[in-house]
Amino acid sequence: MPGYVARRLLALIPVWLGVILLAFLAVHAIPGGPFDTGAVRDQESTQFLLARYDLDKPLWQQFGLYLEGVVQGDLGESMVRRGLSVTDVIRDTFPTSALLGFSALMVAMLVGVPAGIASAVRQNSWLDRVVIGSATVGYAIPSFVLSMLLILVFGQQLGWFPLGGWGSPRHLVLPALALGLPWAGLLARMTRASLLETLRQDYVRTAIAKGAPPRVVVIRHALRNAMIPLTTVFAVLAAELITGSLVVEQVFGLPGLGHYMIDSVLGSDYTMTLGLITFYATLIFVANLLADLSYAWLDPRIRHGN
Amino acid sequence: MRGSKNIRRGISASVAAIASAVALSACFGGDDGGGSAERPEGDTLRIAVEQAPDPLDPATLSDNRSIELAQNVYRGLADVDQEAQVVPGLATWESDDGKVYTFKLEPGNTFQSGEPITAEAIAFSLNRVLDPEIGSGYTFFLSLIEGADAVTKGKAKTAKGIEVVDERTLRITLTQPAAYFPAIASRWPYWAVDPKVVEEGGEQWVKPGNLGGSGPYRLTKATGDTEFGFAAADYGGPAPKIKKVNVSVVPEPATRVARYKAGEFDAVFNLSAAALAQAKRDPELEDQLGTISLLRTTWLSMDNSRPPFDDERVRQAFNYAIDRDAVVRVPLGGLGEPARTFVPPGTPLIEQPSETPPWYSFDPEEGKRLLAEAGYPDGEGFPKLDIVLGDRSEEQAVAQYLQAQLKENLGVEVGVKTMPQTAYNDLINDPATLPKLLIYSFGLDYPDPQEMLEFFGTSEGFVNYERFSDKRFDELITKGNTSLDSAERTQAYSEAQEVFLDAAAVAPLYYGVAAWLAKPYLRGVGANRFYMNKWIDASFAPEG
Numbered sequence: 001m002p003g004y005v006a007r008r009l010l011a012l013i014p015v016w017l018g019v020i021l022l023a024f025l026a027v028h029a030i031p032g033g034p035f036d037t038g039a040v041r042d043q044e045s046t047q048f049l050l051a052r053y054d055l056d057k058p059l060w061q062q063f064g065l066y067l068e069g070v071v072q073g074d075l076g077e078s079m080v081r082r083g084l085s086v087t088d089v090i091r092d093t094f095p096t097s098a099l100l101g102f103s104a105l106m107v108a109m110l111v112g113v114p115a116g117i118a119s120a121v122r123q124n125s126w127l128d129r130v131v132i133g134s135a136t137v138g139y140a141i142p143s144f145v146l147s148m149l150l151i152l153v154f155g156q157q158l159g160w161f162p163l164g165g166w167g168s169p170r171h172l173v174l175p176a177l178a179l180g181l182p183w184a185g186l187l188a189r190m191t192r193a194s195l196l197e198t199l200r201q202d203y204v205r206t207a208i209a210k211g212a213p214p215r216v217v218v219i220r221h222a223l224r225n226a227m228i229p230l231t232t233v234f235a236v237l238a239a240e241l242i243t244g245s246l247v248v249e250q251v252f253g254l255p256g257l258g259h260y261m262i263d264s265v266l267g268s269d270y271t272m273t274l275g276l277i278t279f280y281a282t283l284i285f286v287a288n289l290l291a292d293l294s295y296a297w298l299d300p301r302i303r304h305g306n
Numbered sequence: 307m308r309g310s311k312n313i314r315r316g317i318s319a320s321v322a323a324i325a326s327a328v329a330l331s332a333c334f335g336g337d338d339g340g341g342s343a344e345r346p347e348g349d350t351l352r353i354a355v356e357q358a359p360d361p362l363d364p365a366t367l368s369d370n371r372s373i374e375l376a377q378n379v380y381r382g383l384a385d386v387d388q389e390a391q392v393v394p395g396l397a398t399w400e401s402d403d404g405k406v407y408t409f410k411l412e413p414g415n416t417f418q419s420g421e422p423i424t425a426e427a428i429a430f431s432l433n434r435v436l437d438p439e440i441g442s443g444y445t446f447f448l449s450l451i452e453g454a455d456a457v458t459k460g461k462a463k464t465a466k467g468i469e470v471v472d473e474r475t476l477r478i479t480l481t482q483p484a485a486y487f488p489a490i491a492s493r494w495p496y497w498a499v500d501p502k503v504v505e506e507g508g509e510q511w512v513k514p515g516n517l518g519g520s521g522p523y524r525l526t527k528a529t530g531d532t533e534f535g536f537a538a539a540d541y542g543g544p545a546p547k548i549k550k551v552n553v554s555v556v557p558e559p560a561t562r563v564a565r566y567k568a569g570e571f572d573a574v575f576n577l578s579a580a581a582l583a584q585a586k587r588d589p590e591l592e593d594q595l596g597t598i599s600l601l602r603t604t605w606l607s608m609d610n611s612r613p614p615f616d617d618e619r620v621r622q623a624f625n626y627a628i629d630r631d632a633v634v635r636v637p638l639g640g641l642g643e644p645a646r647t648f649v650p651p652g653t654p655l656i657e658q659p660s661e662t663p664p665w666y667s668f669d670p671e672e673g674k675r676l677l678a679e680a681g682y683p684d685g686e687g688f689p690k691l692d693i694v695l696g697d698r699s700e701e702q703a704v705a706q707y708l709q710a711q712l713k714e715n716l717g718v719e720v721g722v723k724t725m726p727q728t729a730y731n732d733l734i735n736d737p738a739t740l741p742k743l744l745i746y747s748f749g750l751d752y753p754d755p756q757e758m759l760e761f762f763g764t765s766e767g768f769v770n771y772e773r774f775s776d777k778r779f780d781e782l783i784t785k786g787n788t789s790l791d792s793a794e795r796t797q798a799y800s801e802a803q804e805v806f807l808d809a810a811a812v813a814p815l816y817y818g819v820a821a822w823l824a825k826p827y828l829r830g831v832g833a834n835r836f837y838m839n840k841w842i843d844a845s846f847a848p849e850g
Contacts, residue, residue, distance in 0.1 A: 081361060082440075093530050093531075163565045251558045253558070
């Protein structure tokens with residue numbers, strides 16, 4: 001197993017570097033720079049600012065300097081908002097995005113997986129159809145629309161939850177639902193498909209033929225194997241949810257990482273954009289690594305190096 | 307299978323539970339904030355805005371949303387009142403020639419740290435803005451000062467033209483006479499910061515809790531980019547009636563209004579057209595709505611120096627073809643005023659013409675006729691151009707509407723090309739890539755027509771994107787800029803604008819409008835022609 005982990009890690013590093021390089025090139029390829037805000041500066045002042053941020057050096061050198069910083073844990077300072085360090089921004093706002101993402105993941109799993117199981121077990125019943133129907137609708141509704149609907153119904157009309165802002169567990173409910181429900185739909189469908197597939201396997205029929213109670217069969221034998229393909233989804237989902245809450249954060253006005261990402265891209269704030277992309281990329285790679293590892297743990301065939 | 311009955315029962319039970327919960331709450335009715343017109347406990351003014359401010363350092367401020375918060379934290383040499391008139395701020399001034407200004411600081415003013423505001427402190431603040439290390443985007447507000455150039459280029463530490471005469475007197479010498487200098491001296495690069503606080507605090511001196519400001523409020527806390535707390539500070543002047551202000555950043559206009567209605571905020575600003583329409587339809591909100599016409603114009607700029615817009619008939623035709631009332635009504639949803647002049651109405655020192663040239667009225671037939679006369683009957687042979695603009699969503703809607711109007715009324719086909727604001731600025735500021743057709747929006751920074759007419763209209767104007775050039779216009783602007791007599795300045799600027807409008811240099815579209823909601827128990831909360839009102843003027847109405 002340790003060999004497996006080491007091999008996976010080694011394989012990921014060049015990919016991680018590649019992602020950062022691509023992001024670096026993309027950010028610099030966009031026309032307009034951090035100092036093109038429309039304010040007027042003469043040539044000398046502009047040159048001065050460019051030099052201060054190393055923007056007058058050749059690209060490969062800038063990339064080298066950037067990597068040097070990253071390896072030491074320094075993601076640089078915002079080019080648009082002086083004195084604001086990228087690591088400070090991440091440290092201050094990531095916990096919020098992470099909490100939101102995690103809660104959304106819980107919603108997605110606790111709603112989606114049981115629904116998927118229930119509909120697989122009752123395939124083609126009215127329950128199955130309702131689940132699939134709502135799952136499709138839930139997945140299709142843009143999170144923006146769902147957020148507004150939740151605010152209107154549960155926030156304004158019923159007054160059960162605050163309409164936005166942050167600060168107490170009650171503030172978490174609506175955003176977590178808005179972010180998690182669409183993914184619950186996806187998880188429901190995937191769980192259903194995977195479980196159906198597994199239930200058709202020979203060993204399941206054997207177990208039932210041997211007289212094992214159906215519920216035991218489903219939970220003990222089939223479910224565990226059906227979950228294997230889903231672990232990859234969970235891992236990517238986790239990363240998605242933690243980083244993909246931009247819209248929900250915007251609508252509910254949450255103090256998360258999302259709007260820094262948006263503002264930095266629109267304002268051509270190179271360091272902030274790059275820093276956040278590096279952070280996101282690292283998160284997703286870690287999530288993928290964990291997915292691979294859990295895959296190995298769940299499937300003995302992989303663990304023992306088949 | 308035996309387990310299925312249990313599963314089915316479980317699900318039915320849950321459904322029933324949820325249904326009854328919903329029904330129960332319907333019985334009790336929801337609290338939609340019907341009683342939110344009562345003043346809440348506490349002495350904090352709670353407002354919501356659409357965008358988080360940049361660090362509140364006068365030297366680096368550049369966007370209006372940050373400036374309108376920072377204006378409570380700092381004061382400058384001059385100030386602007388509610389009627390958009392330039393008035394004394396920290397100092398009064400006099401000048402014989404418009405070139406040398408002697409500012410006399412009023413006694414009693416202090417920084418929030420308790421230190422007196424001296425001429426030296428002001429000189430420090432000004433030179434700091436010029437320091438290239440600071441990277442200010444608005445050094446050009448000080449570019450008139452003698453020696454300012456040397457500082458921005460790194461060749462000197464202080465500007466020659468900024469002289470500390472004594473503790474209370476500051477003399478500023480300009481490179482040329484400028485009657486509008488006091489107006490500029492009311493703007494943020496001229497706001498006073500405490501030199502000691504800045505020097506001791508280093509790059510992070512603006513963080514919450516700092517006492518480097520010169521105004522009635524200071525920043526006490528900041529939670530990420532969503533909550534900002536301000537408290538009344540000592541500054542040597544009358545204490546504000548409202549002791550604490552809490553600014554929340556809620557980017558979504560609909561959410562802002564919903565939370566306002568629920569009583570979470572006392573006032574909300576930057577309403578969008580949709581939010582404005584929503585508020586107008588709501589019987590509870592319509593009395594709490596406020597709007598004001600801003601000193602901001604948005605226009606369609608056409609390159610006067612190259613075909614097809616070098617022909618004034620084409621420019622006139624375009625103007626005739628635009629139904630400005632419809633532009634305000636449809637893409638703007640009513641959040642604007644149709645514009646038929648260049649400098650927005652309400653700007654002092656200029657008289658708007660009682661009658662504007664005919665092409666600023668909607669007359670598609672006349673437009674068609676002129677276009678045909680210019681050689682493009684029904685738009686035939688007209689070059690394929692794009693309307694280029696930045697990413698402000700209101701402008702995008704307007705651009706698309708114009709595209710439709712030009713097609714319908716002139717037969718001319720134009721594309722719409724949107725890009726991020728920084729890319730847009732990059733594109734238009736490079737003469738090699740300047741588009742022939744673009745949408746531009748400008749709001750005056752200070753109440754003087756000079757800013758708009760000189761920079762956008764004179765031959766040397768550095769943002770003259772329409773490449774308008776007229777000797778008489780240039781002469782009139784010079785006269786308006788240098789004369790110390792208000793009547794003469796007004797006459798010169800008014801005439802200059804008429805020259806500009808007669809040439810159909812651009813197609814003005816609309817003036818900006820600001821909209822906000824404020825609870826009935828508030829006084830003095832709202833916006834003026836530039837920004838949100840300063841909080842020093844605000845108070846809670848007396849009880850009962």
